Amino acid sequence: MKKTLLLCLLMGTFAFSQTEDEKQLKAIYDTALTNGKAYDWLNHLSNQIGGRLSGSVEAQQAVEYTKGQLDSLNLDRVWLQPVMVPKWVRGAPEFAYFETKPGLTTNVPICALGGSVATPDVGIKASVIEVQGIEDLEKLGRDKIEGKIVFYNRPMDPTQISTFSAYSSCVDQRYSGAAEAGKYGALGVIVRSMNLRLDDFPHTGSMSYGDTPVNDRIPAAAISTKGAELLSTTLALNPDIKFYFKQNCKQLPDVESYNVIGEIRGSEYPNEVMIVGGHLDSWDLGDGSHDDGAGCVQSMDVLRLLKETGYKPKRTLRVVLFMNEENGLRGGRKYAEVAKQKNEKHVFALESDAGGFTPRGFSFDCSEEDFEQILGWKELFEPYLIHLFVKGGSGADIGPLKDEGIVLAGLRPDSQRYFDHHHAENDTFEHVNQRELELGAATMASLVYLMDKYGPVLTKKIKG
Amino acid sequence: MKKTLLLCLLMGTFAFSQTEDEKQLKAIYDTALTNGKAYDWLNHLSNQIGGRLSGSVEAQQAVEYTKGQLDSLNLDRVWLQPVMVPKWVRGAPEFAYFETKPGLTTNVPICALGGSVATPDVGIKASVIEVQGIEDLEKLGRDKIEGKIVFYNRPMDPTQISTFSAYSSCVDQRYSGAAEAGKYGALGVIVRSMNLRLDDFPHTGSMSYGDTPVNDRIPAAAISTKGAELLSTTLALNPDIKFYFKQNCKQLPDVESYNVIGEIRGSEYPNEVMIVGGHLDSWDLGDGSHDDGAGCVQSMDVLRLLKETGYKPKRTLRVVLFMNEENGLRGGRKYAEVAKQKNEKHVFALESDAGGFTPRGFSFDCSEEDFEQILGWKELFEPYLIHLFVKGGSGADIGPLKDEGIVLAGLRPDSQRYFDHHHAENDTFEHVNQRELELGAATMASLVYLMDKYGPVLTKKIKG
Known part of the structure; x- marks a missing residue:
């Protein structure tokens, strides 16, 4: 009898908790679709700056522009992380x-x-x-x-x-x-x-x-x-x-460039770091809208969407715009190297680097325990037509962070049109649909919210 | 012990059957993606003919073109069904x-x-x-x-x-x-x-x-x-x-036009009719590629894909290209009227009229028994990233067939870009992606295959 009562109470709590999560996801999606910033940012990156090959003037302009935009979001800290990058010119x-x-x-x-x-x-x-x-x-x-x-x-x-x-x-x-x-x-x-x-x-x-x-x-x-x-x-x-x-074409000496980083400090576990990101560099033929302007502006909007909807992360949340994914991965390696030097504990990393198309789900590189917890959140995403939760790769830039206990994830948008544009002259802004881009940002923000609220399982165990 | 054995045998049969279905779906998708005809047909409809408003010269050209293409597929019968349609001119x-x-x-x-x-x-x-x-x-x-x-x-x-x-x-x-x-x-x-x-x-x-x-x-x-x-x-x-x-603009007197119909006669239950279709008319501002050229060419390819993969339907399978969905629904009503006059028993109707974008699933208007059977097929579609099986509306043209025992279904493609183009000057061929269109055709053909093979549940019960 008591057992049944306890079960009822537990289920009651669960039901309440579900409702709270449902409300938070709805708030995130509604905000992204009615008051998203990702598309405007992408417009600037693509049409005012253009292709952002590592070491180019455009790459530097993109560093300055995105830092300025992150500055305007009233995060706790925004900074540039220096990294030497290869400079190849066509x-x-x-x-x-x-x-x-x-x-x-x-x-x-x-x-x-x-x-x-x-x-x-x-x-x-x-x-x-x-x-x-x-x-x-x-x-x-x-x-x-x-x-x-x-x-x-x-x-x-x-x-x-x-x-x-x-x-x-x-x-x-x-x-x-x-x-x-x-x-x-x-x-x-x-x-x-x-x-x-x-x-x-x-x-x-x-x-x-x-x-x-x-x-x-x-x-x-x-x-x-x-x-x-x-x-x-x-x-x-x-x-x-x-x-x-x-x-x-030729390879010139390496030059200094930057990862662009913005941070909201965690309210309860500031030493546990979660990151969301894309890569700021692109190839030079198009304007890099899908690869990976989209991932950058979605990642920036994740932090803004959580702020706009009144959610304060318990863990420290960073947006990282990595430099030089395309021809060196120096930004991703540098970020992981500095994190290790500073003994930072990264518990979650999410990358968007598969285009700004309708989001279908995520791919996870994590422990079985964490994957089971994540599968429990799947039905929260169904109203948004997010169905794909699979184990697999995550993203190139966050790969160097791989370590026991960290959950790595990659956004998985619809892939059918991606290679029509990838690394070509027609990877341009008009091929990105505003709603599809915004849905991606909301989907990422929703996962970050859940991961922050419930915490990665294996990390807790290891600490345990 | 015997019970267990029976269960094992049953499960064995089930497993074998699954494998056969898996193979058939794979054959359908592979054929659509490597040897699809839908995109070429759409190219002609859109770029050689253009917008196909009911009563227009273009609508008549589309009737003749699609009939000719169906004739070339060696179906058992291809015919035009006369229908009077409104003629409104801009x-x-x-x-x-x-x-x-x-x-x-x-x-x-x-x-x-x-x-x-x-x-x-x-x-x-x-x-x-x-x-x-x-x-x-x-x-x-x-x-x-x-x-x-x-x-x-x-x-x-x-x-x-x-x-x-x-x-x-x-x-x-x-x-x-x-x-x-x-x-x-x-x-x-x-x-x-x-x-x-x-x-x-x-x-x-x-x-x-x-x-x-x-x-x-x-x-x-x-x-x-x-x-x-x-x-x-x-x-x-x-x-x-x-x-x-x-x-x-003005409304002129009604003129004669046609539904275009092609048929493969059923090998076992020729009196049970299944149809797959879209509407051949479109608005006049664009070329009607998404609305609904895409649905027409996908439906035509369903019959061809089943033939190409060597599947012979047990039930009679028709492709119906309906005239006048946009401003009258005369084609849909005429088709249902004639079916009733001839006492034809329609057991399944599937429409594609939501654009040629990446297919996400289907919406079903059917009995609970039938929906349960359909849900059992869902996992067959997962490798193709088809996740959405919901109850709801089907399609305007097949609506008039609604009757006890029939399963009505509508293909549900990704909807984010649809209203960027719907009924406007920019509903044009270059906004249709070949793979997305072909995936839709394969998804429809797969459902038709399963529905034919296993048969609608309620129909069988009614016949009992």
Whole structure:
């Protein structure tokens, strides 16, 4: 009898608590949709500043602009965290064509991959060998590769429902294609853009030479998907065509830049730190609206939405706008390094770096105990059509914080349109929908609220 | 012991059956994403034909084109079902301005609402009374309304997560605003566009004069949301401004048109009919890509996807492209009328009329027994990120089929961007994403497959 009574009381408490959480989430979503700031901030970042490649004037302008906006939010503290970043510059517009017979040329859209070396001033002109991936190189051998341009043409797999899965299974061509082809004597590499659509935009992105000596590095460029199809069809008809490309990008010495950080100090557990963030740098071809202007302004709005709805975090909550995710991850590494030096205890980190599209849910990198607690909150999100709570990766910038007890999470927006724009000239403001962006900010703020209110399970246990 | 064995056997059967269904869904989605036809068909409907208002040349072209495409699919039967439809024409581009003092005018974008009468040839110029909805008219009374233009300015509620809910709670202004304001002696009505964004596109849509005598009908136009904001702000500063608008739209006599129907005859229960459809007509301002070209081409592809994946329906499966959903619903009514005359037993109807965006799930109008069976299929859809299975409305065109035993369903795509384009000049092909469209077709085909394979529960009971 007493047991039943206790159960009733407990359930009563639970029901009350649910209602309070329901109210708080509703307040957050309503505020985001009627009085959101994310879209205005993104408008400025995208249209007044533009692409924000690490080390560029625009990246510095973005640091100053976002710091100024955070200053205006009356947080407890806003500061810049210095970090040395690589400075790679694209130089003059790249140029490429293929030649079916002497004098008969067809231009194709290319762009240098980030981190690539330049071609010689006169460009490179050579025969082309098409492959479906790095694994083809060994089969072909040096004989068939030496002195040629390797054309990596494996497309993203359209049957993957998550376009990020399709990307992951393809991006090795872009990242390591030049280093690998160089070992077989290739003169350069051309990589099919990571894009599920057929269009004329080449998509840049980072690449690495690994431990290839400086003098052995060969230039690498992306070709648009339509360009890749055309080149492949032409090669099938005539394997002897020549491909020409020219680019004069270069790597300059590292320069100083900053992570931008704003903080609300925790009212009960100020030494437990939660962060929410995105990366402030972007590629240079578009204005970086989806990647990752969206994640930055959503993260900034998380703190504002909690303040506007009257919620005071028990734990210290920071927004971190990381510098240099795209071509170095220096900002993410620096933040984790400083946190370790200062012996800060990070208990939760949430990143938005998958575009400003309709939010579908989150991916969590955490203990089973924490994941179980989180699954208990799932129904609170259903009225907002947030259904996806899965274990998996979180975000590149927050990865270096990984440690026992921390919950890492990534916002998972609808991914279908993301690679239409990713790292390309058409990653621009008009492709971001205001409501979708705001729903993302509200979804993030809701998770931060719940995580702060109930606290990560494993952390408590470890402290226990 | 025996009971346990039976249970194991049953579970074994269930597990096997699940696997077969999983395979079939995978085959459907893979085919849609690698070899879909929907996008090509939509390209033709949108870019070669364009807006398809009932009774227009374009509507007739769309009838012929889609019939031809269905003919090419080797279905068992393809036919046109005649239906008389209203023919309303927009006439010359509408024109409007407000005048703050004589000679000082500001143009604003408007368009006639579908079914509206024209203004006099010289237009209408009058004072404006702004209201937040029909319910304000009675409070104001004839004194404050007579001789004026009523300006309905209640915006869609941005806090509704489903934008269709926001639409439903606003659209009475557009549909009945003129009939109601006319009762108080208004000269005309201007209605804020049903759009959650602020932009310059006026959004048309159907309106009705109810039983208002022909001579008492007053003209009605939509104003863009930015125009509405400007007008409202100006009125607050100066209530005496005059508003001018001119339109010469008119209603012509009804003309003959067609529903386009294609059929695969059922292998086991040919007398049980399942239909999948959208509406072929559209408004005239854009090219009707989302509303509802998308639903038509998805429905056509459902039959093709089932054929391509080797599935032969046990029940008769029809694709129905309904004519005249937008301003009359004559096609939907005719289809149901003929079905009743012929004593056809319809057991399932699925409509796609909410845009070609990423599919999120379905809404079902059916018995509890059927809904329970459907919920049992939900996990089959989870790999495709389809999570939403709710009871509710289905689609306007299939509504007239409602009867005991039938399961009605509507595809529910992500709704955030829908009203940015709905009934406006920017409902155009480039705003439809190929993968999102194809995912919708696959999601519909998957439901049709399951419904055919397992059969609607209540139908079986009734037949008992």
